[in-house]
Amino acid sequence: MKTKDKLMQTKTLGELAAHVGGTVIGDASIQIKSASTLDKAGPGEITFLSNKKYVPQVKDTSAGAVIVAEAIDSRASLLVVEDPYYAFMQIVVLLHGHRQHPQTGVSPQASVAATAKLGAGCNVHPFAVVCENAVVGKNCQIYPGVFIGPNVSVGDNCIFYPNAVIYDGCVVGNRVIVQSSAAVGQDGFGFATHKGAHHKIPQIGRVILEDDVEIGSACAIERGTLDDTVIGKGSKIGDMVAIGHGTKIGAHCLLVPQVGVAGSVTMGHHCVLAGQVGVVGHIKIGNLVKIGAKAGVIGDVPDGATIVGTPAIDAGKARRAYSLIEYLPEMKKKIKEIQRRMDKTGNTDE
Amino acid sequence: MKTKDKLMQTKTLGELAAHVGGTVIGDASIQIKSASTLDKAGPGEITFLSNKKYVPQVKDTSAGAVIVAEAIDSRASLLVVEDPYYAFMQIVVLLHGHRQHPQTGVSPQASVAATAKLGAGCNVHPFAVVCENAVVGKNCQIYPGVFIGPNVSVGDNCIFYPNAVIYDGCVVGNRVIVQSSAAVGQDGFGFATHKGAHHKIPQIGRVILEDDVEIGSACAIERGTLDDTVIGKGSKIGDMVAIGHGTKIGAHCLLVPQVGVAGSVTMGHHCVLAGQVGVVGHIKIGNLVKIGAKAGVIGDVPDGATIVGTPAIDAGKARRAYSLIEYLPEMKKKIKEIQRRMDKTGNTDE
């Protein structure tokens, strides 16, 4: 790891526009040396407008330039693009770059089994362990304290941050990132209860992390009991997410920190689960499903649904319904009043 | 660690029936080489029926054999037993076995204090640490990055997976399993707030893990402030479960991933807490209590209760009540209509 400050390089606004395929309104020759937030950006810095509520701030910003989707009133020069947040990402990569991993090779303080295979260009840091028969592709970063278990298979260009643990036999694709202290492939929570005692069921499935997956710090991705647990291509899993045994997460999903998905769930592609969502086991969630923060999902969810609440229901319906809980005391009072009025006026139910 | 594939051995269905005390309907001579899921099992594989909704799948299964509780229509041979899930567990153990831990002894790359005692047959992997005056029993597996703190006591046949941390003075029974990066005995969240500052209270209690306990990855089991935190015999704790200081979990409980139990709780035996349940501190939960996913428990719970919701109430009541939240807008509208009708018909409350 190496802080990005060293990489900072200056570009003109015009060069940035060319890089992202946008157009400049204002001075294309100004020098931009870094990206910053809308309220902190100064001259020489570029920022972006992602939400219309900040339009007034753009007007008076001290930033050198602002990335926008359409021309608006601003003291700063504008870089107009179709997708400002994506352009912003491209510019942060250009100006600052991703974290650098200097070439250090295999540390003599690491433990690499004689039967393990390491591709060219891998860094294995002190106190990392690569076990018997593990196969690691090219240019992987294996930070201190990482455990790559026996018979694990890892593709190219992966990064395992300090103390990440990949249990035996798991399969990791290319360009996968596993943050610190995450567990991939620990035993599923599977016990057969017999005469009051819980008997551990061997968990003989694996975890498969497909290409371009990222796993957050302190996650727990259980291996399957019989079948594999799968995190689909391009899916990003936030910190402290728990995935149960045998669950299949589709491609390009976003699971925000502290989500929990129980075992044997099948989830489609491009789903978004907000913070602290819980999903019960053995259900099917469609494609392009959005689940609001803290929702508790207890049944199948069709393609394209947006749901919130516990139990989770259609979001439009739920937002109105859950916001009415506050008025329950008032509703109760009104019902009582009505009954009193009816009783008084002889509106009796004989 | 070693993947189970190497252990696979073939048995006849008749041999499996003898092993679990069941009876065969169909061909007892067929060879079974592995266990699989109902939808994936093929010839030479055995699967099981745990839920009646899958009866139709059993009929057309390609599996060689299915474990069932009673005779049903199926292309496959049947193994009839009283408790199919328990028999399934026994058969998975027989055919695949639990994870193997090859005998490697104490690695010269481990750090074992001169005053620590290790029983016969222990494996201490590279970069594991066993501190001063720790006592570890026989045949324990201490994986890389594990920390066994000073004065810790560990029984026989325990497994500590990579980067698990047992803080100073804690007590671990026999056959205990601690998954990767779990914390056992870190300081309880105890502060005395005085004039706006929070002063740390030394946490002088311990954590005691009784025999046959399993602790999931990234769990946090706080040591007690004065008294010990205890996880009772045979209890299984899922990933990312937080247990507060001084809490006593009884025997044979199941705490599913992401459960949180605050401090000074007393819980009986054979309780089941589903995912993301939260329990406030200083309460008493009886024996054989079942708590539904995401429930928030704010008071004592009697023996045998089944509760759900936040605040958690009797499950039967709660399921109906919480499912009505969806209809609050409709209820509100009806109350309004009724009032309007009463006002119109002169049904006034003078």
Add this chain to the structure above:
Amino acid sequence: MKTKDKLMQTKTLGELAAHVGGTVIGDASIQIKSASTLDKAGPGEITFLSNKKYVPQVKDTSAGAVIVAEAIDSRASLLVVEDPYYAFMQIVVLLHGHRQHPQTGVSPQASVAATAKLGAGCNVHPFAVVCENAVVGKNCQIYPGVFIGPNVSVGDNCIFYPNAVIYDGCVVGNRVIVQSSAAVGQDGFGFATHKGAHHKIPQIGRVILEDDVEIGSACAIERGTLDDTVIGKGSKIGDMVAIGHGTKIGAHCLLVPQVGVAGSVTMGHHCVLAGQVGVVGHIKIGNLVKIGAKAGVIGDVPDGATIVGTPAIDAGKARRAYSLIEYLPEMKKKIKEIQRRMDKTGNTDE
């Protein structure tokens, strides 16, 4: 680490009273050797009364002495002080002390970069890593498996428990404690989604832990995308808390285990968030705010508010409202009855 038993020393009750500025009712000459809980304390032990519901227990306690706020009936001698819990903390520190960290220096089995700077009196344990250009102050404890990343800055008297990870460039103040396997400064969950794929945005902000902060086990404190994530002076963060990128937690806050705060939140000072609270991103929480367990906070919160529920509302209102959910079936039934009565009596709506 070293258990506190060795440090135990006996004091008279009079000496303890002098130490905390309190007065004795009873025998000031009795010897007190340790602190204990109200129900377990015996002769020679001191305990405290923090909650009036335990007054009857104080009467018949076997404890040698009880710390109280005012004189009450008790078999034990009393130590009367203004703030019993604070006095209790002071006495536990006096009798038992905080965890001791024997001076062991820099282990030859640790990995300290040639360019790293370590202050006087630091202990760096086996298999800990201090990377290039990291600067660590005086008397810090760096336990096994800890990772202090490149360019990290650490103040004096900090403690990093086993396997804690401080990512590159983060800033840690004085007297900071980081419990086992916590992540400080891992990448924020920031992706620009373009044509269905999620592109990682370099996270170039840092995490700043101010003086006297404590971070619990398995926490995940994300670094900022552009701006820093800050945990304010004296704030205490429980186990498994997730803090999103760019969030600023004010001074002297208490965030109890399993809390999640999304990114770009600004929180004032002296806030208390109970277990499993979730806070959405981009909102402002005032000073002295209290948030009840499991609450879901979806909007700005003014200074001094106490809120609970999902969505979180004023606590007084919420406790009544949420407790009525249980009565929804009854309310629904009553509305139906009323309608039936009205229809019957010709109270019709034309």
